[in-house]
Amino acid sequence: MILHTLNQAPANTACFQSALSAMDEQDSLLLIEDGVYWALPAYSDQLASIPGRVFALEADIRSRGVGNSTLECIDDSGFVQLCVSHHKVVSWF
Amino acid sequence: MILHTLNQAPANTACFQSALSAMDEQDSLLLIEDGVYWALPAYSDQLASIPGRVFALEADIRSRGVGNSTLECIDDSGFVQLCVSHHKVVSWF
Amino acid sequence: MIFSIVVQAPPIQCQGAETALRFARALLDAGHSIHRVFFYRDGVHNGSALTCLPQDEVSIPEQWQALAREHKLDLVVCIAAAVRRGLINEHEAGRYKKAHWNLAEQFELSGLGQLVEACIQSDRVVTFGGRS
Amino acid sequence: MIFSIVVQAPPIQCQGAETALRFARALLDAGHSIHRVFFYRDGVHNGSALTCLPQDEVSIPEQWQALAREHKLDLVVCIAAAVRRGLINEHEAGRYKKAHWNLAEQFELSGLGQLVEACIQSDRVVTFGGRS
Amino acid sequence: MSAEGILIMTRAAPYGSSAARDALDAALTCSVFEQPVTLLFLDDGVFQLLKGQSPTEISQKNLNAVQQSLPLYDIERLCVSRSSLDSRGLGTDDLILPVEVVGDAELPQLLSQHRHVLSI
């Protein structure tokens, strides 16, 4: 039950791949900052291969013009709730 | 006749690929700082696909324990000479 | 729940410091407590008293200060990382014979032990990073 | 040949500033001239007067200063990038009502126009970057 | 070959780092000093031009606004890497401004056309 945060845009594939390999199906991934570009349709296969649930930080999605993503968007208080509902937080940057 | 410098280690494949795509056979690539890890045998195929000549900065190779590379190593004065013998310098980081 | 926050991102060049601030506010709004905010690596620049911005922009260091005043936050800047990067308080200025100093009020220089202690005392430790 | 150097890497967290220094020395050794060294983005921290290192380490800002004194180098720090990051001289301290300042001697705050002018005047412009 | 002007190459996504804004500032300054300038968007840098940005919640200035003023500043060429767009599933319709789409094979020539290349 780990919450992983990832703030790197798609050119940093190594960061995404490593986060993925460190996750199991009980974990969740929260895309923040430039990490929200992974929510674009072009990356739906990569997102689908993530074992756990995936979220994106709403403020970062809106800031960047990453529209109509099917991801579950959460605000800062949702981020806090995810931290509480998981046992720890691992940051990928 | 462009000298390209690259300072990113192999996890940053996008940086290496973009540098490569911007080079033609008259250009040269100088690996500096963490870029010298591309001189490891594991990356010989990628290096072989570079259209121009490839150099590595000696101080960075020695610092990192990247041994017995077949690349041409140059010192800081060699770096200066490459800047002079090419028309411009493009930095990839 | 008891949280600690680790900030490794500098305040201007990376977004991490701003994200950390918003997260800290959301924590307090939700009734959690923040044991400590620890600034490490280039994150130490969050503690600069000399940041100067146009009037329509609010500086990240000032926002940390305001939050610390209101909620009695413990803002600790890693001393080893800070002095190397030219972020010092009056005491260090004396020790290194510098005529000036630049650590903002509310921030305190201390050792990496404060990061370890934060880990021991906190239920959750959340890191906000830069890139390098 | 006339060179200019652009430094975008901060002095501690990235190697780029040190590489730029070695490159600058090699340029001068080879008889080339350096029109300007321009510090941009987090590279502005190269101009800090408050960097404090253990006695067995030499600070990057001090090495730039020594090189500038010996070779009359023009070390220009981007003023917009600098003041946002808390790097100011006495004049800016007055303007922004700060009691302290921290720009090292030999460094000068000026606009991005100095970068463009360096491009116009130089045969080669070589950039040393950080990562973010 | 008469290489002229300055090419500013930018490869980072906006807002996560200040690179996008810093590259724009440099380009605008070139223009103020009447230097021909080209902006080249590569890799994650193509995200800088996405439409519909609205970064008030993250306390940053909207880059789209500055970008729309680029034509007024006589910034002559905005070049975007085709492969960077393609791999991100983006087309020119997704971008805030009309741009020149550059294939990988044209990159070396684009670089050599300019007197200096600044990476920001």
Add this chain to the structure above:
Amino acid sequence: MSAEGILIMTRAAPYGSSAARDALDAALTCSVFEQPVTLLFLDDGVFQLLKGQSPTEISQKNLNAVQQSLPLYDIERLCVSRSSLDSRGLGTDDLILPVEVVGDAELPQLLSQHRHVLSI
């Protein structure tokens, strides 16, 4: 599941950035405060452990020297990603210290064994 101690995860090559040194400093401090600590080297972070480093020319301190002192500090576990080693053509013989090689499938468990994970 009793999660105990601190895992420090480090993913950057040494010398190009200060991350390697900063991660080591944090690990040594954990040890001074008698906290069980594990170092995990992932991605380019595995280069931190390469033998034969000699960074005097670039004015940096030799990390190999600090690394060799790790056992004296009771740093209990040094974990290295197998896939990161493999993709770089490296084996444990290339490394300065004996390490625990961790497959991708074991990574989730390694993370969950620790109370906190710090990325540096």
